[in-house]
Amino acid sequence: MKKLLIAVLVLAVILVGGALLAAANLNSWLNENRELLASEIQRVVGRDVSFGELEVSIWSGFGVRVADVSIGDDPAYSDGDFVSAGTVEVRVELLPALLGNIRVGRVVLRAPSIRVIKSADGLSVDSLGALATGDTQDPAQTDSPLSERGAPGAIALTVSLIDVKGGRLVFIDKTAKPPAEMSLTQVDFSASDVSLTEPIRFDLRAALLGADQQNIDISGTVGPMSAGPEGLEIDVDVAVGPVSIDSAMALSVVRAAVPPELKAGGTFRLATEIKGRLDALAIDGEFDATDASFAFGDSEGNVAAAAGKPAGKPLRLEWSAVRQPDVVNVPSVELQFGDTRIHVEAKLENLSSAIRANLSIRSDRVGLA
8 A cells, every 4th residue: 555655646746747847848839939929819810919928837727827918909090009918817628628628717817908999980899800911811721830720610619717807998989079088997807607609697897987996887697699699698787886977077078068058066876787688678777866966057157056956966867678679668767856756658669760759758746946
């Protein structure tokens, strides 16, 4: 028994030593061939790609850590980066990979930054996956030193967990006059059981409009992606707030939409639930601006007190709606403003051409002051 135990320990030491040696050799090969790897990725995504040191790990599964990752933007939109990240870590289950089934245990992005630009020609992300500049060949017909033709189509890919920490997302709308920019900071995102054939569970938290703390939370399930738009199921909860109205009013697109006489401050909150297929969505929600203040002023800045709302006066809107092909049913909208309560029911039909609308409004309490 003692000899057997010694033999097992010796075998374990040999296997671990061999694995460490293999990892060290792979580390060397990856870093010596970084330009080749970058060119292969660039060929697939159709953008300039660069990254720093690569490190292979065998602890807690086979994994690769990549530092200083950047993917360039479409030159037609910008000469900056579309994506940049301090580090990207990927862990793969080794045995299934050898059998052609890629099971990624975990993907972690540290402090990534993503920038999306909208112009009259579309979105900057539309060209992702297109051929790299100057490449006129079909990538499916291009010989690659790292893969066989057709191999990607034979590989099944699942990801157990995607984890994003401390990210930043910037959206720039160049179609607005002047161009509008909106950003999400402190972005934490996680998604589990990521595949094309099963619903994906996700959770997104971020800070909106320069908030010091995260004030937006979106969570739920979406999928399966393979079902197409007709079969895509959505079950998502959205909570936003408190959001600074001063920060919202600072956006160029908001400034252009509201009259200059409007003075506003305070905060608002929004919560909504979206459930169903894309062609049959049920949307329930609530908007609360009780903590906000509004007032209208004349051209000299004199505020008309009678045409405003002080902070603390209730202002709430609750709604329930169902979106179906060419029809929107709104069985309930409840508006409360101070002592006034208004109930609205509506139905919009024939959305694709001449819209027909049925509307019912009633109230059992109106504050005439």
